[in-house]
Amino acid sequence: MPRANQDELVQCVYKLEGLHCPSCAAKIEGTAAKVEGVAQASIDFAAGRLTVNSLKSRQTEIKTEIERLSQEIEPGVKLREEHSHAHNHEDEHGHAHHRDSSESLLALGAALALFAGGLLLPLPQVGKTVLLLASYLLAGFPILRSALLNLRRGRVFDENFLMTVATLGALVIRETPEAAAVMLFYRTGEYLQNLAVDRSRRSISALIAIRPDQARVVRNGTALEVPAGEVIPGDELLVQPGERIPVDGTILTGLSSLDTAALTGESVPRDAGEGDHVLAGFINLSGMIRMRAERPASDSAISRILDLVENAAARKSPTEEFITKFARYYTPAVVGVAALLALLPPLFIPGAAFADWVYRALVFLVISCPCALVVSIPLGFFGGIGAASKAGVLVKGSNYLQALHEVDTVVFDKTGTLTSGEFTVDHVESVPGVKGEYVLQMAAWAESMSRHPIALSIVEAWGGEFDPTAVGDFQEITGLGISATIQGHQIACGSQRLMQHLGITGEFFSHHGQAVHVAVDGKYVGAVLLSDTPKRDAEAALTRLKELGAKQAIMLTGDSAAAAAQAGEMLGIADVRSELLPGDKLTELEKILAGTRKGRVAYVGDGINDAPVLARADVGIAMGGLGQDAAIEAADVVIMTDEPSKVADAVAIARRTNKIVRQNIVLAVGVKLLVLSLGALGLTTLWWAVFADVGVTVLAVLNSIRATRLPAKQYPTNRTLTAKAIANY
Numbered sequence: 001m002p003r004a005n006q007d008e009l010v011q012c013v014y015k016l017e018g019l020h021c022p023s024c025a026a027k028i029e030g031t032a033a034k035v036e037g038v039a040q041a042s043i044d045f046a047a048g049r050l051t052v053n054s055l056k057s058r059q060t061e062i063k064t065e066i067e068r069l070s071q072e073i074e075p076g077v078k079l080r081e082e083h084s085h086a087h088n089h090e091d092e093h094g095h096a097h098h099r100d101s102s103e104s105l106l107a108l109g110a111a112l113a114l115f116a117g118g119l120l121l122p123l124p125q126v127g128k129t130v131l132l133l134a135s136y137l138l139a140g141f142p143i144l145r146s147a148l149l150n151l152r153r154g155r156v157f158d159e160n161f162l163m164t165v166a167t168l169g170a171l172v173i174r175e176t177p178e179a180a181a182v183m184l185f186y187r188t189g190e191y192l193q194n195l196a197v198d199r200s201r202r203s204i205s206a207l208i209a210i211r212p213d214q215a216r217v218v219r220n221g222t223a224l225e226v227p228a229g230e231v232i233p234g235d236e237l238l239v240q241p242g243e244r245i246p247v248d249g250t251i252l253t254g255l256s257s258l259d260t261a262a263l264t265g266e267s268v269p270r271d272a273g274e275g276d277h278v279l280a281g282f283i284n285l286s287g288m289i290r291m292r293a294e295r296p297a298s299d300s301a302i303s304r305i306l307d308l309v310e311n312a313a314a315r316k317s318p319t320e321e322f323i324t325k326f327a328r329y330y331t332p333a334v335v336g337v338a339a340l341l342a343l344l345p346p347l348f349i350p351g352a353a354f355a356d357w358v359y360r361a362l363v364f365l366v367i368s369c370p371c372a373l374v375v376s377i378p379l380g381f382f383g384g385i386g387a388a389s390k391a392g393v394l395v396k397g398s399n400y401l402q403a404l405h406e407v408d409t410v411v412f413d414k415t416g417t418l419t420s421g422e423f424t425v426d427h428v429e430s431v432p433g434v435k436g437e438y439v440l441q442m443a444a445w446a447e448s449m450s451r452h453p454i455a456l457s458i459v460e461a462w463g464g465e466f467d468p469t470a471v472g473d474f475q476e477i478t479g480l481g482i483s484a485t486i487q488g489h490q491i492a493c494g495s496q497r498l499m500q501h502l503g504i505t506g507e508f509f510s511h512h513g514q515a516v517h518v519a520v521d522g523k524y525v526g527a528v529l530l531s532d533t534p535k536r537d538a539e540a541a542l543t544r545l546k547e548l549g550a551k552q553a554i555m556l557t558g559d560s561a562a563a564a565a566q567a568g569e570m571l572g573i574a575d576v577r578s579e580l581l582p583g584d585k586l587t588e589l590e591k592i593l594a595g596t597r598k599g600r601v602a603y604v605g606d607g608i609n610d611a612p613v614l615a616r617a618d619v620g621i622a623m624g625g626l627g628q629d630a631a632i633e634a635a636d637v638v639i640m641t642d643e644p645s646k647v648a649d650a651v652a653i654a655r656r657t658n659k660i661v662r663q664n665i666v667l668a669v670g671v672k673l674l675v676l677s678l679g680a681l682g683l684t685t686l687w688w689a690v691f692a693d694v695g696v697t698v699l700a701v702l703n704s705i706r707a708t709r710l711p712a713k714q715y716p717t718n719r720t721l722t723a724k725a726i727a728n729y
Contacts, residue, residue, distance in 0.1 A: 008055075009039055009053050009054065009055065009056070010056045010059065011051060011052070011053050012051075012052050012054065012059060012081060013050070013052075014050045014051075014052065014066075014079040014080060014081055015049060015081075016050050017048070017078040017080060018077045018078060019048055019074060020194040020197050021074055021159070023158065023159060023369065023371075024077075025045040026043070026324075027073045027155075028043060028050070028066075028070045028073055028074070029043040029050070031066075031069045031073065032050065032052060032066045032070075035065050035066055036062075037054050037055040037057075037061070038052055038054045038066075039055075040053040041053075041066075044378075045375070046378040046379045046382035047382065050066075052066070063079060063081070072149065074146075075145070075146065075149075104187075107139065107141075108139060108187060108188055111135045111136075111139035112135070112184060114132070114135035114138065115132065115180055117131045118130075118131030118177070118180070119132075119177065129176055132177055132179075133180070135183075136171075136176075136179055136180040136183050136184075139180070139184045140164075140167065140183040140186075142187075143160045143164060143183065146161075147161040147163070147165075157331045157335065157368075159368075159369040162331075162365045162366070162368050163365075166182070167179045167183050169358060169359075169361075169362045169365075170182065170359070173359060178685070178686055178687070179686075182366070182686040182689075182690050185687060185690045186690045186693070186694055189690060189691075189694025192694075193371075193375070193697050193701065196698050196702050197375065197701055199705060211302060212228050212244040212245065212246040212247075212281065212302075213227065213228055214226070214228060214246065215230075215231045215237055215247065215297075216237060216238045216240070217231060217235050217236070218235075218236040218237065218290070223238050228246040228247060228280075228297040229297050229298065231246060231247050231296065231297055232296060233293050233294055233295060234293065235293045236252065236290060236291070236292055236293075237290070237292075238288065238289075239289050239290075239291060240284065240288055241256070241284055241285060241286055241287065242283070242284065242285075244280070244282070245258075245278050245279065245280055245282045245291070246280055247280050247293045247296065247300050248277075248278070248279050248280055248293070248294050248295045248300045249277075249278060249292050249293045250275065250278070250292050250294060251273060251274055251276050251278060252274065252290045252291055252292055253289070254273070254274070254287050255272070255273040255287050256286045256288075256289050257270070257272075257286045258270055258282045258283065258284060258285065259282065260282050261390075261392075262281045262283070262302075262390075263281050263282065263301065263305070263392065263640055264392040264641045272289075277294075278291060279301045280300035280302045280303070281300075281301075281302035305394055305640075308396055315397025315398065316378075316398055316399060317397075317399045318402060319658075319665075320377055320378060320381065323370075323373050323374060323377050323665075324374070326370065327373065331368050331370065334364055335368050338361040338362075338364035339361065341357060341360055342357055342358045342360075342361035359682075359686075360679055360680060360682055362686060363676075363679035363685070363686060363689045364679060364689075366689035366693060367675055367679070369693060370672075371694070372667070372668035372697040372700045373664070373665065375700070375701055376661075376664040376668070376697070376700035376701050376703065376704045377664060377665070377704075379704040379705075379707075380657060380661045380664060381398035381402075381657060381661065381707075382398070383705065384398075384401050384654070384656070384657030384660075384707045385397075385398065385401060386708055387653055387657075387707060387708050388401075388649075388653045391646070391649050391650075392639065393640070393649060393650045393653065394637065394639075394640065395636075395650070396635075396636050396637070396638075397636075400619055400637055401653075401654050401658070402654070403600050403636070404600075404602070404619055404637065404650055404651055404654035405651075405654040405657070405658040407550060407599060407601070407602045407618070407619060407651060407654075408549060408550055408551045408599030408600065409551065409552045409592065409596055409600075409601045410550050410553050410601075410602050410647070411555075411589060411592060411601060411602065411603045411604065412555050412556070412573075412605075413555075413556060413557065413585075413603075413605040413606060413610055414557035414559060414564065414567055415453070415532060415558075415606075416453070416624070416642070417604055418535065418555065418567065419532040419535060419538070419567060420532060420533055420534075421453045421532065421606075422453065422457070422532070422533075423453055423454050423457035423514060423531065423532050424457060424530060424531060425457060425458065425528055425529070426513065426530060427529055428526060429509040429527050429529060430525060430526035431507075431524065431526055434525045439528065440462050440528060441462060441464065441466075442489075442491050442518055442520060443462075443491075443493050443516060443518045444458050444464070444466070445470070445471060445484075445491070446471070446474075446482055446483075446486060446491040446493045446518075447459055447482060447493055448466065448471060449471055449476075449484065450476055454516060454530060457530060458516065458528055458530075461528075470487055471485070471486055472484065472485040477494065477501075478581070479495075479558050479580075479581035479582055479584075480494045480495055480497055480501060480581075481493050481494010481516070481517075482494060489521055490521050491518070491519070492504065492519040493516055493517070493519075493528075494516065494517065495516075495517065496508050496515070496517055496560065497579065499524065502522070504522060504523070504524055505524070506523075506524030508524070508527070509526065509527040509529070510560075513529060513530055513531035513532065513563050513566065514529070514531065514559055514560065515528075515529055534567065534571055535644055537643055538571055538644045539572065540645060541643075541644035541647060542571060542573065542644070544645070544652075545647070548651050551599070553573050553575070554576075554592060555567070555568055555571075555577070556577050556580055556585045556588055557577070557578050557579075558578075558579065558580050558581065558582075559578055559579070560579060561579060563578070564577075564579075565578070582610075582612075585610070585613050586613050586616060589613050593617075600618035600619060601618045601619075602617060602618065602620075602621055603616075603617035603619075603620055603621065604621045604623065604647055605620075605622060605623070606623050606624055610622070611633075614634045614635045614636075619637060620635040620636045621635060621636070621639060621647055621650065622635035622638050622639065623639040623641070623642050623643075623647075624641065624642045637650055657707045660703055660704060660706055660707050663703060664700040664704065667696060667700055668696055668697075668700055671691075674692075675688050675691075675692040
């Protein structure tokens, strides 16, 4: 095994404990990226996670330096490296956070008591002032300390520094009670904001905390409990009732019901027994099962899915990008207006009181940080992504969640997407002088080398014995059919286009379903006629998509015009485009995209031959993703099962999430504009400014939490996981 290069780049993911300030998060990201040996650093505020690509040889020094710089930016922030046994550390962090919260609450309680004493006790004015100043210092000490540190570093647009300037300004103009009250109110709001952010993060984490930690491995006849990461392919495992299956594998012995909701969103358990494939994250509900590991934990379906979900924050939505840019200019602009408001009116307006205009400027300073937006927007989108994953829908980024919200045209592949893909032979037609049994036999022998669903159905319908060595020169012609040599005869099976391509003529049999035409030695001998049925929830899914605002549903298929028309009629799809080769589907999608002026176009396929179309669509949605690695790579959204209703669920989640995000934007911007306007007119106080800052932030974060609890709409569904989705496991 080659020796690892000590100077190679490696990726480390750290949890940032105690990080609640979004502007501080952005500063930590920028500072970390400048540390020697760091190639890239990105922060996910919603999850409290910092990802660093750095030199392997300097990992320890880099972590120490980033933690030191982070604590300079926001005191109390700690870095903890994420790994598979993080649950114990989460408990420790929970206790530490509880202690910090208790200390903050105690300090705020004491400050409140001093403030009440300064207002209510019958003391001389000096005594009242002393109590109010003590309340101000006790409540505001963390703010004042941070402001002093930021001043030394030249960071004058930090929220703590601006709050310090605003309250000190109130003290200068002898508004001591209001200065103390504003600091107390601000710290209380900040405390509630931190609680709300932590609650949101816990809600999101709970949605995806489904990676198993432990496994019970049978070695030398003894069951040993080991970390799931130590399981290797070929190990035999025992899984007791109530436990999660630790790795992907195959059941050797035992019968049980499995809860697959963590991966698929399905509420109905499925039965599993000897020979069935099972995936890590499924919960064993009833009997003891013995299984063989097929993949290591790091390569399990759930690990790949969770990695994609956890990295989804790197793909920011246009709204998030706009808010980030907006925040860069908003604070300096408001501070600039505050300075002008304090200086110009007293100079140019006769009789204008300097203290009055300074007070109005202080209102602007208090409201100069856009925390409600930069905190709640990422939390809202990430909450929506978490809710989607719980429903069995993997969304690769908030940009795709926003694009889903804008979809008004949905293009579907037919076979395996809207229909079951499980074909049945209705009957066999043959030309005069040829028996139907002979046509079916020749088709079955030729199709025996193919794994296409139609081929499998024909072979199953034949049911006879044949010699595989008798099949030679097998060739699968994509989108048309197959050709092979059997006992010296040249056989062609496929669509009418294949017959025409080979120059074979005749009166071709037609069928409302799928017709597989058969030719022997260049002569047409008949056709095997098959049918495919729509999935149970397909029609309901299309109806709901229309209710959600999708104006158009289009079906693209390689099937014959008759089969496609029948499927379209059964499902209520008017625009059906048939007899398409895989390359033709891409051409048709280009036409659809060119003809769409507003809204987005989504393409839904099963991920087998649809990668180019999935990649070209505004939103590519792959179904049956648990067994389709190619689909997970090519698509923007992956449906874990083969249910079309999940497509409607994905759109509904996207619409609901974007509605929550818009609510937060309107709330934050509306309240800030109102208070800024009233502040400029002298009609509001610092109290209202603090509410417009931290109070609105708390409300927006609490509203964002709703994105993690989206109601699911029930459909008639298939009770078992698609065979196609688990075939590769």
